[in-house]
Amino acid sequence: MNMRTVAIVLFIIFVISTAGCATHKDPDPVAPALLRDDIFPSYTLFPVETNREIFALGEDAIKFVNQTQAINHTPKQNISQLARQIFDHAELGLLYRSNANSVAAETFANRAANCLSLSILTYSMARAAGFTPQFYQVDIPEYWTRREGYNLLNGHINLRIAPTQNSQQITLRDVFVDVDFDPQAIRSHFKRVAIDKERVVAMFYNNKGADALLADRYTRAYAYFRAAAKTDPTLGQAWVNLGVLYRKQGEYAAAQQSYQKAIAMDEENLTAWENLAVLYRLSDRQNRADDIQARLRAKRQANPFYHFILGEEALDNGRTKQALSHYRQALKLDRRHHEVLFGLGKAYYALGDISRAEAYLTRAAAMADSAQDKHRYNSKLSALQTAN
Incomplete structure (x- = not known):
C-alpha cells in the first residue's frame, strides 16, 4: 500500500541533551528562479514577523522570569527553577496545541503553544534571566501526525541553557540544564547539532506557512515559505513546502525544481523524494514515480x-x-x-x-x-x- 503524499513538513519542536556541532550556512544566495513571486504577486500584503517580534517578551513575562531567580541560588539552581516554572502547569498553565504557532509574547499571554513556540519562549526567558541558551536540532526518525487530511512530518529541536561566562569567571562544564518536552527523546539519546536563531526563525516561518497552506490561504503561505527560504536557504523543509505550494497551483516545473533543491542539499530527504514521486505521477511519469516509491518503502519498513x-x-x-x-x-x-x-x-x-x-x-x-x-x-x- 503506497503512502499518500506527505504534503507538509511541519516542525513541531521539542528539546533534549547530547553534543553537536554548529550547522554551516550555504554561502550561495537563494536562486531567484526558485522563488516565484510572479505566481503570488500580492504576497507583500502579508508581512511576516521580524526576528525581534518573534523573540520579544512583554513586561509580564519579564516579571515572571525575575520571580524565578534568587540571589542566594547557584546559576544551575536558577536555571533549573526557570525551566521548571516555565513548563509547570501550576505556574504557567500552558496548554500544548500543535497548530499554535506564536511569538514569545503571545505564547506567554495565550497559555497555548506548540513545541517550537515554547522553545522560542524558553530561549527568550533564558536570555532575560542573563543566561546563554543554545538551540539544537535533533536527528530523529521520520515521525508523522495527521491534520486536516495531510500527513505532517514533525521535526525536533533541543534547548540547552547555561550560565553566561565572562573573563572574570570560570564556569564548570556541567553547569547547564537541557530542557525537553518529549520524555521519549530523552530516553533515545538521538544525535543533535547546534543551530542558530536564523534557522529557528526559518522554522517558525515554515510552520506559519504550513498553517496557511492547510487553510488554503496560498498567498499567505508563499509569503512565509519565501521568508523561511530567504532566512535560511539550507532549510530543506521550506523548499519542499514551496514545491507543494507550486504543485497546488499547477506550476509543476517550479515544484520539481524546489524538490530537487531540497534533495541536492540532502540526498536522504525522503519527504522531498515522496513529493517528487507524486509530481511524477501527476505528470505521467509513472515508472520514475514507481522507482522512487519502491526505494522509500524499503527505507521506511522498519519505522x-x-x-x-x-x-x-x-x-x-x-x-x-x-x-x-x-x-x-x-x-x-x-x-x-x-x-x-x-x-x-x-x-x-x-x-x-x-x-x-x-x-x-x-x-x-x-x-x-x-x-x-x-x-x-x-x-x-x-x-x-x-x-x-
Whole structure:
C-alpha cells in the first residue's frame, strides 16, 4: 500500500541533551528562479514577523522570569527553577496545541503553544534571566501526525541553557540544564547539532506557512515559505513546502525544481523524494514515480511511525481493516508508543469491538507521558464506557 503524499513538513519542536556541532550556512544566495513571486504577486500584503517580534517578551513575562531567580541560588539552581516554572502547569498553565504557532509574547499571554513556540519562549526567558541558551536540532526518525487530511512530518529541536561566562569567571562544564518536552527523546539519546536563531526563525516561518497552506490561504503561505527560504536557504523543509505550494497551483516545473533543491542539499530527504514521486505521477511519469516509491518503502519498513501514519490515513478514508493491519505492524515494531495504542483503540471502535477498543485506550492512557495526552485518552475512554 503506497503512502499518500506527505504534503507538509511541519516542525513541531521539542528539546533534549547530547553534543553537536554548529550547522554551516550555504554561502550561495537563494536562486531567484526558485522563488516565484510572479505566481503570488500580492504576497507583500502579508508581512511576516521580524526576528525581534518573534523573540520579544512583554513586561509580564519579564516579571515572571525575575520571580524565578534568587540571589542566594547557584546559576544551575536558577536555571533549573526557570525551566521548571516555565513548563509547570501550576505556574504557567500552558496548554500544548500543535497548530499554535506564536511569538514569545503571545505564547506567554495565550497559555497555548506548540513545541517550537515554547522553545522560542524558553530561549527568550533564558536570555532575560542573563543566561546563554543554545538551540539544537535533533536527528530523529521520520515521525508523522495527521491534520486536516495531510500527513505532517514533525521535526525536533533541543534547548540547552547555561550560565553566561565572562573573563572574570570560570564556569564548570556541567553547569547547564537541557530542557525537553518529549520524555521519549530523552530516553533515545538521538544525535543533535547546534543551530542558530536564523534557522529557528526559518522554522517558525515554515510552520506559519504550513498553517496557511492547510487553510488554503496560498498567498499567505508563499509569503512565509519565501521568508523561511530567504532566512535560511539550507532549510530543506521550506523548499519542499514551496514545491507543494507550486504543485497546488499547477506550476509543476517550479515544484520539481524546489524538490530537487531540497534533495541536492540532502540526498536522504525522503519527504522531498515522496513529493517528487507524486509530481511524477501527476505528470505521467509513472515508472520514475514507481522507482522512487519502491526505494522509500524499503527505507521506511522498519519505522513504526511509517505504518502508524498509513493506519491513520486508512482510518480517515474509511478503510478500517486496513488501518488495523497497519497499526498492528507499527505495534509489532515498537510497543512503546501510546499513539499507536490509541490508533488501535480507534480502529476497534470503528469495527464495533468495544471491549478491545476500551483495552487499547486504557493502555494508551497508562503509557502516555504527558498529563494532556492521559486526559485525552481517559476522556475518550469515559465517553465510550458511558455510551455503552
